[in-house]
Amino acid sequence: MTAADRDPPVLPPGLRDRVLAASLRARAVGRPVPDAPKISATEAYRRAARAFDAALCLLGEDDWRTPVLRDLDIQGLVGHLIGVEDDLHRALDGDPEVADAGHVESTQATALDQAGRPPAGTRADWRRAADRTLDLVRSADSAAEVAMHGMQLPLGALLVVRAFELWTHENDIRQATGWVASVPDPSTLRLMTELAARLLPQAADRAGLIAPVDVRLVLTGPGGGTWDMTVGGDAPVPSAVSIVTDAVGFCRLVANRITPAGLDLHVTGDPACAAGVLAAASTLALD
Amino acid sequence: MIATPSQVCLDAPPTARAISGYCLASAGRASVQGVGGTDAVLAARLAAGDDHALAEAFDALASSVYGSALRVLGDNSAAQDVVQDVFVELWSHPGRYDPMAGTLRTYLTVLARHRAVDLVRSELRRVARQERSYRLTPAPPANGAGDVVLAAETASLVRAAVQQLPASQRQVVELAYFEGLTCRQVAHAVGIPEGTAKSRLRLALAKLEEMLDRQLLESS
Numbered sequence: 035m036t037a038a039d040r041d042p043p044v045l046p047p048g049l050r051d052r053v054l055a056a057s058l059r060a061r062a063v064g065r066p067v068p069d070a071p072k073i074s075a076t077e078a079y080r081r082a083a084r085a086f087d088a089a090l091c092l093l094g095e096d097d098w099r100t101p102v103l104r105d106l107d108i109q110g111l112v113g114h115l116i117g118v119e120d121d122l123h124r125a126l127d128g129d130p131e132v133a134d135a136g137h138v139e140s141t142q143a144t145a146l147d148q149a150g151r152p153p154a155g156t157r158a159d160w161r162r163a164a165d166r167t168l169d170l171v172r173s174a175d176s177a178a179e180v181a182m183h184g185m186q187l188p189l190g191a192l193l194v195v196r197a198f199e200l201w202t203h204e205n206d207i208r209q210a211t212g213w214v215a216s217v218p219d220p221s222t223l224r225l226m227t228e229l230a231a232r233l234l235p236q237a238a239d240r241a242g243l244i245a246p247v248d249v250r251l252v253l254t255g256p257g258g259g260t261w262d263m264t265v266g267g268d269a270p271v272p273s274a275v276s277i278v279t280d281a282v283g284f285c286r287l288v289a290n291r292i293t294p295a296g297l298d299l300h301v302t303g304d305p306a307c308a309a310g311v312l313a314a315a316s317t318l319a320l321d
Numbered sequence: 322m323i324a325t326p327s328q329v330c331l332d333a334p335p336t337a338r339a340i341s342g343y344c345l346a347s348a349g350r351a352s353v354q355g356v357g358g359t360d361a362v363l364a365a366r367l368a369a370g371d372d373h374a375l376a377e378a379f380d381a382l383a384s385s386v387y388g389s390a391l392r393v394l395g396d397n398s399a400a401q402d403v404v405q406d407v408f409v410e411l412w413s414h415p416g417r418y419d420p421m422a423g424t425l426r427t428y429l430t431v432l433a434r435h436r437a438v439d440l441v442r443s444e445l446r447r448v449a450r451q452e453r454s455y456r457l458t459p460a461p462p463a464n465g466a467g468d469v470v471l472a473a474e475t476a477s478l479v480r481a482a483v484q485q486l487p488a489s490q491r492q493v494v495e496l497a498y499f500e501g502l503t504c505r506q507v508a509h510a511v512g513i514p515e516g517t518a519k520s521r522l523r524l525a526l527a528k529l530e531e532m533l534d535r536q537l538l539e540s541s
Contacts, residue, residue, distance in 0.1 A: 042384030043384060043391060045383055046401060049383070050380075052405065054379065056409050058412075063371075068416065250371070252374075254362075259369055260366075260371045278362065280365075
């Protein structure tokens with residue numbers, strides 16, 4: 035550090051405002067650089083399904099019996115996903131019974147039915163179900179509301195939820211078999227982080243976060259971005275907290291696959307508020 | 322409204338720049354503890370579009386950036402322009418800063434110095450162009466001894482520069498400018514197409530401009 039650095043000149047008044055304003059004219063707040071190429075929700079689902087299928091192709095005959103989630107082995111987990119696709123097809127058809135059906139309860143029978151079947155048959159059934167989803171949504175309106183498993187979301191958002199779930203379960207399988215974890219491509223990840231950030235206020239309400247908090251959520255790395263939101267109420271002077279973590283880690287938290295302790299976090303503001311917000315984020319998981 | 326971070330560690334050594342810090346307890350009511358941001362975290366936040374990170378970087382480093390520019394330029398207004406350029410650059414292209422290569426303070430002050438030196442060079446070029454244009458503009462009839470000397474000096478500079486041109490270019494310049502021929506007449510006199518005469522003249526003028534610029538810059 036030079037003498038000039040130790041005793042730097044006083045900045046002219048107004049320079050700070052001028053520089054910050056010029057910077058924001060060059061690039062808007064919240065827009066990441068480099069920005070991931072935009073893709074549709076259908077494309078995100080297609081990519082997640084392709085990655086999931088690729089993981090299934092790598093499984094040996096015995097791997098399918100590896101315990102992976104709840105009381106399910108990998109074959110049962112794929113059966114669960116067949117059940118989810120079937121429920122989605124019914125929801126797209128306007129079947130009211132799937133609107134409030136439980137995500138796990140509604141699919142458990144299909145999951146358990148896989149026991150004893152040849153794994154290739156389970157995989158073929160799942161592939162058929164995923165392809166049927168793609169056929170059904172091809173000509174559908176992505177803004178149309180669809181209700182299933184207690185969620186009511188535009189179809190586009192629901193497909194991102196589905197991509198999120200496929201990535202989560204693909205990584206369940208990877209973990210169970212000792213493979214390295216996978217990371218979604220930046221375009222898919224950006225849709226996932228956007229959706230998670232948008233749903234965070236609802237998650238906070240559901241988690242019973244009473245004290246209102248102004249949250250700045252900064253997700254770093256490819257697929258990240260910056261979001262401002264108020265969660266947990268409507269008081270005139272809410273607390274403020276800034277949470278910085280990496281985009282993939284945050285998605286794993288949202289999927290309830292890691293706890294906040296597993297994240298690389300930088301928090302400013304009230305630590306208790308940050309902890310509440312992060313705990314709320316993990317309640318978005320479907321499982 | 323978002324709180325301004327209380328701790329920003331902008332000069333952390335490279336080994337301490339891994340993204341780490343606050344940890345949440347995993348069970349029960351979580352608590353947050355830890356240290357402030359590092360240059361790598363700040364860079365990642367800038368890339369994510371967090372303008373608070375830009376404000377933090379400005380508050381911590383703008384004085385040094387301003388001082389760096391001011392030392393080169395010696396002019397408050399021009400130094401402020403450099404500060405603006407540097408921070409707009411940081412915000413627009415945060416990926417150009419590599420935390421493994423050095424601190425953000427070093428990156429920004431070096432960038433400011435380069436911008437300031439560029440500004441000085443560009444100003445010198447502008448002044449030199451003005452000077453040359455002034456010297457090459459036909460002067461009104463000389464009134465005093467000083468004017469006569471200046472005109473003679475300019476003419477001598479130009480003739481010396483013309484002498485350094487390749488023969489084919491020198492010939493067309495002499496015919497066009499010292500003997501007052503048009504392009505068509507030059508082409509006819511040399512026995513080349515008119516288009517060739519024009520392009521030789523263009524090339525010659527570009528070279529003369531460069532040579533005279535250099536001489537004027539050296540004498541500045």
